[in-house]
Structures are given as C-alpha cells and as structure tokens.
Amino acid sequence: MTRPEALSADAPDLTSEAAAWLAQLETGRLSSRDLAAFREWIQRSPRHYAEIHRLAELSREVNILAGMAEPLKAAAQRRRAVQRLWSIPVLGWGSLGLVATCALAFTLLAGMPDPAPAVPEPVFLVTPVGETREVALEDGSTVKLNTDSRMEVAFIKGRRNIYLEKGEAFFNVAHDAGRPFTVYAGDRSVTAVGTAFSVRWTDRELVVTVSEGKVAYGEAPARAAPSQASDAGKVMPASSAPVSSPRTMLGPGHRLEVSPLNRAELVERLPENVLSRELAWRSGFLDFQDAPLSEVVSEMQRYTAQEIVIADAELADLRFGGVFRIGQTDAFFEALELSFGVNVEQTDDNKLILKSVN
Amino acid sequence: MATEAKRTRKNAQSGIFAVFREQEAAIRRFVRRISPSSSDVDDIAQETILRALQAEREREISQPKAYLYMIARNVVRDAMDKKSRSVIDFIEDFAPESVSSHEPLIEDQVDGRQRMLLFWEAVATLPEQCQQVFVLKKVYGYSHAEISRKLGVSVSTTEKHVAAGLRRCSDFLDRRAAESGLNETRRRSAGKGE
Numbered sequence: 429m430t431r432p433e434a435l436s437a438d439a440p441d442l443t444s445e446a447a448a449w450l451a452q453l454e455t456g457r458l459s460s461r462d463l464a465a466f467r468e469w470i471q472r473s474p475r476h477y478a479e480i481h482r483l484a485e486l487s488r489e490v491n492i493l494a495g496m497a498e499p500l501k502a503a504a505q506r507r508r509a510v511q512r513l514w515s516i517p518v519l520g521w522g523s524l525g526l527v528a529t530c531a532l533a534f535t536l537l538a539g540m541p542d543p544a545p546a547v548p549e550p551v552f553l554v555t556p557v558g559e560t561r562e563v564a565l566e567d568g569s570t571v572k573l574n575t576d577s578r579m580e581v582a583f584i585k586g587r588r589n590i591y592l593e594k595g596e597a598f599f600n601v602a603h604d605a606g607r608p609f610t611v612y613a614g615d616r617s618v619t620a621v622g623t624a625f626s627v628r629w630t631d632r633e634l635v636v637t638v639s640e641g642k643v644a645y646g647e648a649p650a651r652a653a654p655s656q657a658s659d660a661g662k663v664m665p666a667s668s669a670p671v672s673s674p675r676t677m678l679g680p681g682h683r684l685e686v687s688p689l690n691r692a693e694l695v696e697r698l699p700e701n702v703l704s705r706e707l708a709w710r711s712g713f714l715d716f717q718d719a720p721l722s723e724v725v726s727e728m729q730r731y732t733a734q735e736i737v738i739a740d741a742e743l744a745d746l747r748f749g750g751v752f753r754i755g756q757t758d759a760f761f762e763a764l765e766l767s768f769g770v771n772v773e774q775t776d777d778n779k780l781i782l783k784s785v786n
Numbered sequence: 787m788a789t790e791a792k793r794t795r796k797n798a799q800s801g802i803f804a805v806f807r808e809q810e811a812a813i814r815r816f817v818r819r820i821s822p823s824s825s826d827v828d829d830i831a832q833e834t835i836l837r838a839l840q841a842e843r844e845r846e847i848s849q850p851k852a853y854l855y856m857i858a859r860n861v862v863r864d865a866m867d868k869k870s871r872s873v874i875d876f877i878e879d880f881a882p883e884s885v886s887s888h889e890p891l892i893e894d895q896v897d898g899r900q901r902m903l904l905f906w907e908a909v910a911t912l913p914e915q916c917q918q919v920f921v922l923k924k925v926y927g928y929s930h931a932e933i934s935r936k937l938g939v940s941v942s943t944t945e946k947h948v949a950a951g952l953r954r955c956s957d958f959l960d961r962r963a964a965e966s967g968l969n970e971t972r973r974r975s976a977g978k979g980e
Contacts, residue, residue: 443953451949453873455930455941467880474882481877486959487952488870490905491863493925711907746852751906769812769855784851785812 445469446480450487551581555595558731558755560712568602569609574628574709575731575754596628598710601641616686617648618678625678626707630730632688637698637706638678645676645684714752714760721746721770725782732757735779743770743784802842805850806835817858826865834858866927908958912951919944920951 449466452458458466470476555561555573562572565581567588573579577595588609590599601609601620610619613629623641628634636645678684678695681703685694698706708715714731716724722744725736731754738744746768752760761780764770773781806813810831817830834857838847847853912920918937922928923944928936933944 443956444949447949447953447956448946450873450952451945453876454869454948455945470877470880471882477877477880477882481874481881483952483956484870484874484877486956487924488867488874489901490924490952490955491866491870492901493905493909493921713906742849745849747849747856767816767855767859769816769851 442475442479443483446476446483450480450483453484454487552578553581554578557733558757560709560754565602567604567607567609570600572598572600572710574598592627592629594629596626596630596635596709598624598626598707600624612648615648617646619644619646626710634684634686636678636682636684637703638680638682639703639707640680642680643678645678647675708751709754712754714754716751717749718747719749720744721748721782724748728757728760731755736782737779738782740782740784743782746770802838802847802850802854803835806838806854809851809854813854813858816855817862830858830861830865833861837861862927904959904962905955908955909951911958912954915939916947916951916954919947923948924951 449469452462453466470480553561553563553571553573555575555577557576560572560574562570564570565583565588567583569588571579571581571590574596577597578593579595579597580591580593582589582591586607588604588607590597590609590611592611592613597611599609599611599620601623603621605621608619608621610617611627613627613634614632616634618625618627618636620641620643623638623643625636625638625641625643627636636643676684676693676695681698681700683696683698683703683706685696686692687694705715705717714727716727722738725738729736734757748764748768750760750763752763761772764782765772769785771783771785773783775781813834814827814831817827817834834854837857837860838850838854841847841853841857909917909920909924915937919933919939922933922936923930930941930944930948933939934941937944
C-alpha cells in the first residue's frame with residue numbers, strides 16, 4: 429500500500445501537511461521565510477519527503493483532467509448524481525443483493541414454481557431515455573440496463589433466457605453450468621455459463637462485447653409464442669425449444685458486430701483501453717476519445733429525447749474527446765460550445781442544431 | 787466567404803496560417819479561458835501556430851480550425867505539466883540520500899484514459915466549493931488569483947481547497963486500490979513503499 433498503517437496512526441496529518449505545502453509550492457509564491465520553513469519540514473524525515481513527492485506526482489497526473497473540458501456548471505449536478513449513484517454498489521459486482529430493491533416497479537421471480545414445465549410469469553425490465561438501472565436476478569446474476577432499453581427475463585428450469593427487445597445491457601452471469609444463460613437479440617443469441625458481457629441491440633444493429641470469460645454466439649431459432657403483441661415480427665426462439673447451435677466463441681476483449689444491412693459479422697479484439705471506454709456506461713459515464721462528431725452525436729442521441737442535428741457537413745468529421753455523465757447531455761453541448769467552436773441552437777420544436785461558429 | 791475559403795485552401799503553403807489569422811481572436815479567447823495565467827496567452831498562441839505549421843509540413847490537415855483548437859489545448863496541458871514537473875524537481879532537490887529520485891514513469895504502466903476516469907470519480911466526490919476550485923485549477927488550469935477573483939474567495943482559501951482536494955483524491959485512489967485487488971494504483975505505489 430501507499431502508506432504503512434503505522435504511519436497514519438503516528439502522524440495523521442502528514443498527508444494534509446504535505447498537501448498544504450504542495451499547494452503553496454504550486455502557486456510559486458514562496459518568501460525566503462516560507463522556504464526556510466519548507467526546508468525544515470521536508471527534512472524532518474524521509475517520510476515527509478516521500479509523502480510530498482507522492483502527492484506532487486499525483487498532482488501532476490491529475491493534470492490529464494485538463495483534457496476533459498468539463499463545464500463548471502455541471503460540476504455541482506454531477507456531484508449530486510455521483511452521490512446518488514454511490515448509494516448503489518455499482519462497483520462491487522459481487523455483492524448486489526441490495527440492488528434488487530432498486531428494481532422497484534418490477535416483481536422479480538421469487539422462485540420457480542416446482543411443477544412448471546410452462547413458461548413462468550415473465551419479468552420485464554425497462555429503462556427510460558437517459559437512465560440506467562441495475563437489477564439483481566434471482567440466480568445471482570446481475571444485469572445493468574443502459575438508456576432506452578427493454579428486456580424480458582424468462583428463467584425456466586434448466587435455462588436462463590433473456591430477450592433483449594431493444595437497447596443495451598451488461599450481464600454479469602452467475603456460474604451455473606447446468607443452466608445456460610442465453611440472451612436473445614433479434615435473430616441471434618449469445619450464451620454464457622459464467623461470464624460478463626454486454627449486448628447491444630439498437631436499430632437492428634447487434635454488438636456483443638465480452639469483458640470476462642467466454643460466450644457462444646449464433647443464430648437463434650424462431651420463438652414460438654411472442655409474449656407481446658407489440659413485438660410481432662420479431663423473431664424469437666421458443667422458450668422450450670433447444671438452444672440454437674452456436675457457431676462462434678467469443679473470448680475476453682472480443683467485440684462482435686452484426687451489420688444492420690446485410691447481417692455481416694465482424695469480430696475484433698479490443699485493446700484494454702478501448703474495452704473500458706466501450707463499457708464506461710456501466711459506471712454512468714460516456715467516454716469518447718478522438719471520435720468523429722457524427723459518431724458521438726449518434727451515441728449521445730440514445731441518451732436524450734431531443735433530436736440532435738448536425739447542420740454543417742464539415743462538423744461531422746470534427747474529432748471529439750471528453751467524458752460525460754449519462755443523463756447530463758447539457759454538459760456535452762456546453763463542452764461543444766466552449767471548447768470546440770460549435771454553436772448549439774435550440775429550435776422551437778425542441779431540436780438541437782449544431783453549427784460551425786463561423 | 788466560400789470563395790475566400792477556397793482560395794485559402796489553394797495556397798497550400800500557408801493554409802493553416804491563414805486559418806490561424808482568421809481565427810486568432812477566437813483562439814486567444816479560448817486560450818485565455820484555459821491557460822494558467824493571462825500573461826501566457828501570447829506564448830501559447832505562438833506555440834500553437836508553430837506546432838501547427840510544423841504539422842502542416844508533415845501531413846495534410848483536413849480540418850485546420852478544429853486542429854488549431856486541439857493544438858492549443860495540448861499546449862496548455864503541456865504548460866501545466868511542465869509546471870508540475872518543475873515543482874517535482876524542486877522537491878527532489880531535498881531527496882534524502884537513501885531515496886532514489888527516479889521511478890519508472892507512471893504513464894508507461896497505466897492506461898491514462900482509465901486513470902482519468904478514476905480521477906474524475908475522485909473529483910466528483912469533493913465538497914462543492916472545494917470541487918469548484920479544484921476543477922478550475924486542474925481542469926482549466928486557472929491561477930489562484932483568477933480563481934479567487936472568479937469565486938470571490940481569498941487566495942489562501944483557494945490554496946486550502948486545492949490541498950484538501952488533492953488529499954481527498956489521494957484517499958479515494960487508495961480506497962479504490964484496496965477495493966480492487968489488482969489495481970494499477972497499488973502496482974505503481976508498490977515501488978514507492980519501504
């Protein structure tokens with residue numbers, strides 16, 4: 429660890445003292461008396477030196493935040509948002525029992541009725557535009573739904589089925605080899621036994637990203653009885669039908685994309701940093717790096733009900749980077765105006781028009 | 787306007803320079819907002835165009851305007867980094883003999899992007915005014931005097947907030963490192979312990 433336990437007990441204020449000295453050094457205003465006092469302080473012990481050195485390195489590292497250009501206005505809101513988020517153990521995927529209470533309106537399966545060859549009462553999980561939600565499932569798995577998503581959870585004996593009707597979700601699957609966990613999206617399926625992966629099904633485009641373990645991917649047979657009239661036309665497998673024969677195995681860091689046009693499949697291996705960026709939404713962030721504005725906007729569009737229009741063709745290719753909190757699209761538009769020379773105009777019919785300033 | 791832009795593009799030699807001239811006032815406004823102090827604006831503007839001209843010699847720049855802003859931002863960040871580096875150098879002059887002053891560079895070991903997200907979470911946990919000051923200082927690179935003017939607090943208060951902010955960030959990172967077993971923070975501080 430950074431500091432030995434004994435140290436914090438002996439000198440609880442060493443870090444504060446070091447931080448105070450560092451702040452003063454960083455201002456560059458140091459009288460000869462200050463300097464003498466600082467010399468005396470830092471030479472008291474190697475720990476004094478080590479502590480301020482550590483903080484100075486940290487302070488330098490924090491400079492990378494300068495890349496974020498986060499508007500100040502959003503800071504207070506964000507703080508509140510984070511505190512709200514903190515009440516949910518977003519980070520401890522292992523201990524999510526509490527989270528079930530957050531599922532509020534949704535009755536989760538309390539247990540399987542014993543003689544239940546038929547489909548049990550299905551559970552629907554929904555998120556509105558701009559919100560995410562984390563839910564603990566009865567088998568110990570957890571699912572985190574991204575913005576504007578809808579899924580049906582249908583767990584039956586020997587099989588855990590999820591029908592992702594739209595949107596995106598990250599699954600952390602509890603290991604149970606005897607009960608495969610299958611996510612159906614459109615005419616495809618992804619099956620896991622114990623792993624973590626996300627499935628995105630938006631505008632007939634399917635994206636599967638695996639962060640841990642392995643999943644099997646393949647075509648899904650038609651579903652016999654769609655449980656929702658509104659889903660007519662969607663091809664879904666029957667709950668009781670055998671799982672389709674999966675064709676592709678995807679491992680950690682793999683991303684599969686199925687084109688909405690010709691159903692062509694592309695599998696690539698993501699570097700660690702890209703993977704964490706892709707899955708940043710799980711912690712409530714959207715993370716862009718050197719992405720064309722057109723792409724950023726289409727991503728942002730998923731999180732807001734307002735239609736975003738890029739009016740100038742030259743803007744579409746503008747490279748954009750930044751990190752934003754989900755649900756705070758205002759911060760994004762502010763950053764565009766403040767730091768990227770883009771004019772954001774709100775029309776009477778509630779559209780947002782992006783134009784070049786000149 | 788359109789014909790002028792075309793003419794600019796035709797003149798390949800000074801394309802970016804023409805855009806710079808056109809944009810100079812706007813870029814200076816932008817730099818003033820993000821630079822450590824107003825006296826640096828000239829330096830940063832100059833460094834920006836120098837880097838842009840250099841880059842133009844090496845490759846074609848398809849979006850000179852956006853490119854200039856990007857460079858300006860990088861120049862500001864580099865200036866902040868240089869300042870931090872000089873503080874570290876100053877501290878290292880006091881290194882006790884038993885301590886070796888040069889450690890492996892953190893940047894080489896850790897994915898900067900992920901680390902940035904972590905800092906961002908840390909910053910988000912700061913109390914309101916402390917956070918305001920910290921963000922102005924570390925995200926926007928404002929000087930203490932400017933922060934003091936902007937927020938109507940004394941310079942020594944801004945110093946205290948920056949110190950407290952850094953302290954809390956450090957605590958946050960320690961906690962996070964303890965939570966996740968194979969965290970980079972732990973790895974990088976392992977070299978610094980006893």
